[in-house]
Amino acid sequence: MVGTYRVLADVGFDGLTTQRVADAADCSQSLVHYHYDTKEDLVVAFLEWVREAEGDYLEGLGEGSAEDRLRAFVDLQLSIPRDDEHGWFNVAFLELQTAAARNDRYRDALREFTSMVDDVLVAVIEDGVETGEFRDVDPRATARFLRYALHGAVGATLTLHEDATEAVRAPVEAYLEGVVLAETD
Amino acid sequence: MVGTYRVLADVGFDGLTTQRVADAADCSQSLVHYHYDTKEDLVVAFLEWVREAEGDYLEGLGEGSAEDRLRAFVDLQLSIPRDDEHGWFNVAFLELQTAAARNDRYRDALREFTSMVDDVLVAVIEDGVETGEFRDVDPRATARFLRYALHGAVGATLTLHEDATEAVRAPVEAYLEGVVLAETD
DNA sequence: GTCTATACGCCGATAGAC
DNA sequence: GTCTATCGGCGTATAGAC
Helix, strand or coil, rough: CCCHHHHHHHCCCCCCHHHHHHHHCCCCCHHHHHHCCCCCHHHHHHHHHHHHHHHHHHHHHCCCCCCHHHHHHHHHCCCCCCCCCCHHHHHHHHHHHHHHHCCCCHHHHHHHHHHHHHHHHHHHHHHHHHHHHHHCCHHHHHHHHHHHHHHHHHHHHHCCCCCHHCHHHEEEEEEHHHHCCCCCC | CHHHHHHHHHHCCCCEEEEEEEHHHHHCHHHHHHHCCCCHHHHHHHHHHHHHHHHHHHCCCCCCHHHHHHHHEHHHEEEECCCCHHHHHHHHHHHHHHHHHHCHHHHHHHHHHHHHHHHHHHHHCCCCCCCCCCCCCHHHHHHHHHHHHHHHHHHHHHHCCCCCCCCHHHHHHHHHHHHHHHCCC
8 A cells, every 4th residue: 555655656547557566565566466356456445545544634624713724724735745745646646536537436435535525624614604703604515615626726736837726825815705704894 | 639539538538549549530550650750749739739629619708798708607617518528528638637747748738728718717807807897806816716616626527426516606606796796785 | 641560568467386 | 475477458659561
């Protein structure tokens, strides 16, 4: 699994081969097939393995107020670096998502990621609405809109090298203030 | 070029091979290489070819007021169908975008698409700001935020089969009313 | 321009020894 | 569990005839 992560970061999902995973794990290619019958099995197992780490990652939102946690989420998304191993792995993760369009098993596995994110966001927004920090927005719809916007920005940064993660900060702020956060004036 | 389009829609960028393009164009594989030295050349030429069609596509925004044209853009993006040839081609286009992360030539070609979209959107928003239909928002930042949000939603619909294009309509409307459109009350 | 034939490599997966 | 060896297939690209 660790080897798979490195290979994905190195050469992308497109370049993921059982031989490269074997090299990264310092074993023979056939041993990879001994543990995972097919390459598809390997990938699905990897996605389940990495999902647990993702859970911890989302814990990084901390405690604080609903507004703090929402802002922490935005920062977390927009702070994905472009040139280190983590960034390159995220590129591979985007490749995997497009592969999911034609592969049911990948799609099911990846949907659990997005629903995990949504659940966290929905909880934060519901909390904010209840305490009066936020306006009376639809938590689920707002969560998904925010997820899509940030995902789109991160994708453009990682793949097209747009300066999206910076450029989008102000508009996101405008959205939060104009639609989500309770008016303070 | 037409054959390439069909192949991409059929089997995706991952499944794009010179042999399949040859089959779709009803010629031999070597003839493809006669016209395009490498597969990469073929893809770059294809992207330039398809960009012209994209220009016409964006003309579909029509005339109308700035608000009408902005809404037309949103509808245009959110009405991409998931199961016809056009939808599958868009999936392949997403694959191509992720490939751009590791390929300079693809990246340059694709950036021209996004800057084309941005230019159209910026013009609409500038117009709206001038006429007073819109508030005094930053046209470029607003355009990109909107592009990212819609792109994220379309991507999730096409790849993960989320019902994003529907779910996002209300939040987008809330964004337009709460941030972009001039207050009418 | 268009073809057939082919070189050459890498892929996923399996067989079989240890 | 782990290895080496190997099969069959498909990928890009090229050579050379017409």
